[in-house]
Amino acid sequence: MTTTTTWDEKSQQFHGGQDWAGLANFVEDFSVTTNGLGTPKDALAAARQAVDLCDHYPPANQEPAKSSLAEFLWPTTWRENHGRLLLGNGASEVIDLVVRQAPAGKWKPGPFAVQYKEYERSALANGRELLPATDDAPAAIACIVNPCNPTGDYQPLAAMKEWIETNVQDGGYAIIDESMQPWHSENFRADSLVSQSAYVADLHARRGISVFVIHSWTKLWSCTGIRLGSIVCPTDAHCQALKKIQVPWSVNCVALAFLDRVVRDADYLAETWRVTPAWRQQTVAALRERFPGWRCYGEPFLSWVWVDIGDAQVAERAVGLARAAGVPVRSGLPGYQKPTFVRIAARQPEKLAVLLKAWQPLASE
Ligand SMILES: Cc1ncc(COP(=O)(O)O)c(C=O)c1O
Structure with missing residues (x-):
């Protein structure tokens, strides 16, 4: 096979x-x-232990793993950002949630020669018209994978902001996939849109553009089999709207235990x-x-x-x-x-x- x-x-x-x-x-x-x-060995051990608890439902609020990931993403400001974070059964689940939730209209990809295809698959499955990357017109929903899998292109923060502002129409969704961004360096947070809460709030107030940041954690922590991803929404209300269309308990007890441990593995x-x-x-x-x-x-x-x-x-x-x-x-x-x-x-x-x-x-x- x-x-x-x-x-x-x-x-x-x-x-x-x-x-x-x-x-x-x-x-x-x-x-x-x-x-x-x-x-990572300790997280794997925690995941194995969690199998023993599989006769119970996982927590519907994804805790304490969600708070642990929030603290990993925003070490000093995680409490105020926590309500904007949602975990998914792999990034694939949250990609599909947010593409379904986005305002009606055309979809476009990032500017690279090719990019990871799930965004396009989900847009097509939801009956959206696709614009090519070369089209200058802004779209209702624009998705960019940065760093780009597979081409390896990377746009730093200033270029990303410019790309969003030119390629997303007022009231539209900008979806940034930063799954590979934490590899950048120990200072990865400084070059990530996750750290740009004030900018994201300002863009939403100014133009109604909603910026979402997606991570697949199955790459950085080599756990593709257990399925683990997340999305950072522009506001708590956006996050609640996604939760409404999310299947309950989509992140199982093994993945939650793994995540809660792995974020501490410096x-x-x-x-x-x-x-x-x-x-x-x-x-x-x-x-x-x-x-x-x-x-x-x-x-x-x-x-x-x-x-x-x-x-x-x-x-x-x-x-x-x-x-x-x-x-x-x-x-x-x-x-x-x-x-x-x-x-x-x-x-x-x-x-x-x-x-x-x-x-x-x-x-x-
Ligand atoms: C850029 C990117 N985003 C998302 C995903 C989906 O990841 P997951 O395994 O978390 O569903 C992948 C998987 O290859 C990826 O490369």
């Missing part, structure tokens, strides 16, 4: 991360953007900021040395590299060779329609060596 057969592509959006289970020789999943350090994050750019840099250097014609894209702090192999057939061979060696990578073709590209996770050197060995036959092509 491969990625292309696990998805029902007539009705579901393609994503990476499905090959590993079918590979008898599986070594490492390079097809996802998760943290190469693996799941060592894990410090290690993340230390090793990820190093592993990424080693990946880029190794590819440049072996394949001088390939082009690597993305910010140095990110947990993956977006690689243009330059030839669709070679890219297809690269995907096949990687999968056969137990180290699947994400093809740029399904979903993103970028057949010459592959996306490779930043992983430790021993794992990278397996991928590079699998690609040795390509060096002569």
